[in-house]
Amino acid sequence: MEFRDYYKILGVPKTATEKEIKTAYRKLARKYHPDLNPGNKESESKFKEINEANEVLSDLENRKKYDKYGKDWKHGEEYEKARRQQQQQQQQQQQYSTDQSSQQDFSKEEYSDFFESMFGGGRSSYNQSHRPKFKGQDYNAELHLDLKDVYTDQTQILTVNGEKIRLTIPAGVENGQVIKIKGKGGLGINGGPDGDLYIKFNISNHTQFKREGNDLYQHVDLDLYTSILGGEIMVDSFSGKVKLQIKPEAKNESKVKLKGKGFPVYKKEGEYGDMIITYHIKTPTNLSEKEKELFKELQKMNAK
Amino acid sequence: MNTKHLISIQILCSHYDIEISFVEALTQMGLIQIEIIEQNQYLHQDQISDLEKIIRLHNELDVNLEGIDIVFNLLEKERELRTELNILKNKLRFYENY
Numbered sequence: 001m002e003f004r005d006y007y008k009i010l011g012v013p014k015t016a017t018e019k020e021i022k023t024a025y026r027k028l029a030r031k032y033h034p035d036l037n038p039g040n041k042e043s044e045s046k047f048k049e050i051n052e053a054n055e056v057l058s059d060l061e062n063r064k065k066y067d068k069y070g071k072d073w074k075h076g077e078e079y080e081k082a083r084r085q086q087q088q089q090q091q092q093q094q095q096y097s098t099d100q101s102s103q104q105d106f107s108k109e110e111y112s113d114f115f116e117s118m119f120g121g122g123r124s125s126y127n128q129s130h131r132p133k134f135k136g137q138d139y140n141a142e143l144h145l146d147l148k149d150v151y152t153d154q155t156q157i158l159t160v161n162g163e164k165i166r167l168t169i170p171a172g173v174e175n176g177q178v179i180k181i182k183g184k185g186g187l188g189i190n191g192g193p194d195g196d197l198y199i200k201f202n203i204s205n206h207t208q209f210k211r212e213g214n215d216l217y218q219h220v221d222l223d224l225y226t227s228i229l230g231g232e233i234m235v236d237s238f239s240g241k242v243k244l245q246i247k248p249e250a251k252n253e254s255k256v257k258l259k260g261k262g263f264p265v266y267k268k269e270g271e272y273g274d275m276i277i278t279y280h281i282k283t284p285t286n287l288s289e290k291e292k293e294l295f296k297e298l299q300k301m302n303a304k
Numbered sequence: 305m306n307t308k309h310l311i312s313i314q315i316l317c318s319h320y321d322i323e324i325s326f327v328e329a330l331t332q333m334g335l336i337q338i339e340i341i342e343q344n345q346y347l348h349q350d351q352i353s354d355l356e357k358i359i360r361l362h363n364e365l366d367v368n369l370e371g372i373d374i375v376f377n378l379l380e381k382e383r384e385l386r387t388e389l390n391i392l393k394n395k396l397r398f399y400e401n402y
Binding site for chain 1: 311315316319320349352353356357360361364365366375379382383386390393394395397398
């Protein structure tokens with residue numbers, strides 16, 4: 001638990017007047033208000049911090065107490081009293097979890113430990129006291145998936161507020177895409193509608209393929225002889241091995257397209273992007289004497 | 305008429321402690337769209353988040369309705385730019401180590 005310098009947070013001197021504190025707070029609130037910085041966690045915590053500072057410094061009694069005991073809060077009598085009070089109060093925690101590698105990540109109004117130790121927990125917070133409650137809180141969560149997972153429709157069971165939600169993630173979802181699940185956020189209050197659940201997908205790629213939209217790209221090594229004479233090779237795709245006909249005299253770094261062997265198109269069942277293959281021609285090494293002779297012969301033929 | 309997802313303006317006014325005239329002003333500014341069914345005014349529940357945001361900006365930051373309209377337009381532009389940025393980031397990821 002760290003000491004919080006509320007004067008520093010609001011950028012005012014210790015001698016600041018009530019009006020100066022109010023002005024400083026309002027200026028910072030306009031900058032960091034969560035409605036003006038959607039999805040910005042840094043702004044959100046900054047906003048909480050300035051609200052906390054304002055709650056202490058704008059209240060004469062709180063400010064007095066903070067000025068007197070703030071620095072030495074660890075030893076202050078008031079602190080001990082507050083700490084005992086706090087221990088009696090149990091904080092309710094909302095739970096949200098998934099059975100996969102997702103992150104719990106939704107906003108919650110809260111004070112710092114420092115504040116709660118000094119002034120007690122469970123006070124009516126800025127947000128609770130000033131914000132009317134009707135529609136349930138919107139939840140934000142991040143779901144971490146692998147590229148190969150989102151090649152097909154994914155079913156995940158999420159637990160939100162103790163309720164199990166069966167969620168089908170359509171194949172082809174993009175990295176960074178956010179989907180909204182209506183009515184699966186916090187419960188509405190006084191008959192208000194329930195909040196919504198927003199899930200952001202973080203898709204990591206540990207495959208040999210590169211994805212661009214619905215197309216997949218990969219490099220394929222080709223031996224010199226197949227590249228010159230043509231032939232048939234097997235290449236990987238998400239749907240298994242695919243036979244690829246190599247035309248004679250294939251050039252290094254040339255590309256071929258395998259239609260429909262790419263990534264599924266989001267929410268368009270049966271539609272797929274393409275697979276683009278770039279040839280990497282491997283020149284032979286450790287040649288035998290015989291091979292060298294034959295290459296020399298070829299060289300001579302070309303020198304004519 | 306189906307009013308399943310509609311919430312009466314009277315209920316909203318009492319819950320959010322706002323005047324009907326405030327809701328009318330928001331409608332006139334085009335910030336929310338009111339539906340009238342059998343002479344009763346309703347707001348679709350999908351617009352409640354916007355209404356809450358408007359009330360917060362108005363009450364907590366003293367932004368007037370014109371200011372809120374500007375804020376909403378800028379936030380929409382920001383959202384579009386964010387989407388574009390995400391697409392570009394994914395593209396950049398494609399060229400990295402390739």
